[in-house]
Amino acid sequence: DAGVIQSPRHEVTEMGQEVTLRCKPISGHNSLFWYRQTMMRGLELLIYFNNNVPIDDSGMPEDRFSAKMPNASFSTLKIQPSEPRDSAVYFCASSRLMGEQFFGPGTRLTVL
Amino acid sequence: AQSVTQPDIHITVSEGASLELRCNYSYGATPYLFWYVQSPGQGLQLLLKYFSGDTLVQGIKGFEAEFKRSQSSFNLRKPSVHWSDAAEYFCAVGPEGGNKLVFGAGTILRVKS
Numbered sequence: 001d002a003g004v005i006q007s008p009r010h011e012v013t014e015m016g017q018e019v020t021l022r023c024k025p026i027s028g029h030n031s032l033f034w035y036r037q038t039m040m041r042g043l044e045l046l047i048y049f050n051n052n053v054p055i056d057d058s059g060m061p062e063d064r065f066s067a068k069m070p071n072a073s074f075s076t077l078k079i080q081p082s083e084p085r086d087s088a089v090y091f092c093a094s095s096r097l098m099g100e101q102f103f104g105p106g107t108r109l110t111v112l
Numbered sequence: 113a114q115s116v117t118q119p120d121i122h123i124t125v126s127e128g129a130s131l132e133l134r135c136n137y138s139y140g141a142t143p144y145l146f147w148y149v150q151s152p153g154q155g156l157q158l159l160l161k162y163f164s165g166d167t168l169v170q171g172i173k174g175f176e177a178e179f180k181r182s183q184s185s186f187n188l189r190k191p192s193v194h195w196s197d198a199a200e201y202f203c204a205v206g207p208e209g210g211n212k213l214v215f216g217a218g219t220i221l222r223v224k225s
Contacts, residue, residue, distance in 0.1 A: 006156070032210060043156075043202065043215040056212060081139030091155055101213070103148075 002102035004028070006092050011101040015111045021107045024073055025094030029065050033101060035069055035091040043091075050077065050097065082111045114139045116203050116216035120187040124222040125193050133188040133219050135203030145186040147177055156202060162186065163208075190218070197216065198223045 013019055025032050034050040047057040052069045060067070062090040065085070069075040079086055088109050093101040117136045125131050137143055148156040153189050160171025167179040177188045186203060200220045207215040 028203045033211075045212060046212075048211060050211075093155075095211075098208070098211075099156050101159065103157070105153075105155045 004092055004094050004102055006090075006104040006107050008107060009105065010110075011049050011081055012112065014112050015083055016081045017111075018078065019082045019086075019109060019111075021077040021090050021092075021109070023075045023077070023094075023104060024094030025075070025092070025112045026102055027073070028100075029071075029094035029102075030097045031095045031099075031101075032069060033093040033095075034075070035093065035103075037089045037091060037106070038087075046077070066099070079109075082109075084111045087111050114214045116205050116214055118201075118203055118216035118219050120219045121217070122220045122222065124224060127195050127223050127225050128192050131188075131190045131193045131221070132223070133187045133201050133203075134182050134218060135188065137186065137203070137205045138152055138184065139205050141207065143146060143186075144208060145177075145179060146189050146206070147171065147175070147186075148202045148204060148215075149173075150200045150202065150218075152199075159188070159201075169173045193211070193221075193223055195223045199220060 007022045034046040044072045046059040047067045049069045067077045087110050089106045091106045093103045095101045115138045123222040146161045147159040150156045160169050162169050162179045170176050185194050200218045202218045204213040
């Protein structure tokens with residue numbers, strides 16, 4: 001049974017470039033979460049979806065960040081334009097409604 | 113506002129020794145509490161959770177945690193630590209359903225032989 005799949009696992013880009021992170025949740029899960037982990041701020045919830053609908057995006061830091069979930073098996077987190085302070089590990093997690101969250105392995109983003 | 117405090121950034125224990133990781137929370141409603149473990153380069157894995165009922169909860173890998181409402185604490189324990197337990201441990205609090213979780217800063221556990 002595949003877990004949450006994230007791609008790419010590592011991304012190195014230059015400041016000003018667009019970055020797209022991808023997530024495939026566990027089949028049958030209704031909720032999807034995007035987190036960011038940094039040394040300074042720890043693990044922060046950016047946005048979450050229920051049944052493909054964004055429920056709470058209050059954690060999205062700026063308008064440069066956007067997230068979509070076009071269907072139940074795919075979500076993207078986009079940063080445009082990227083900045084060095086966006087460097088972090090980005091995690092996607094999924095769950096059944098009201099259930100335990102299962103985390104993906106993360107995408108380590110480095111913005112030069 | 114909800115918050116989670118893990119007062120110990122690093123803890124070192126000898127293999128075979130007992131372990132207790134501290135977690136204190138601030139939450140306006142009935143808290144749903146979680147402990148996660150993160151190995152280097154990996155995502156987070158749920159160790160255990162508390163929603164209601166018995167305040168001593170058992171989790172995977174021999175871990176347990178005790179909810180103490182009067183102390184706003186949810187400490188994680190293990191009677192005998194194995195070298196493979198070396199990792200970072202996160203306490204989290206959230207609403208019913210556990211969707212909008214707030215995580216503590218984490219405690220890095222080192223195990224010495």
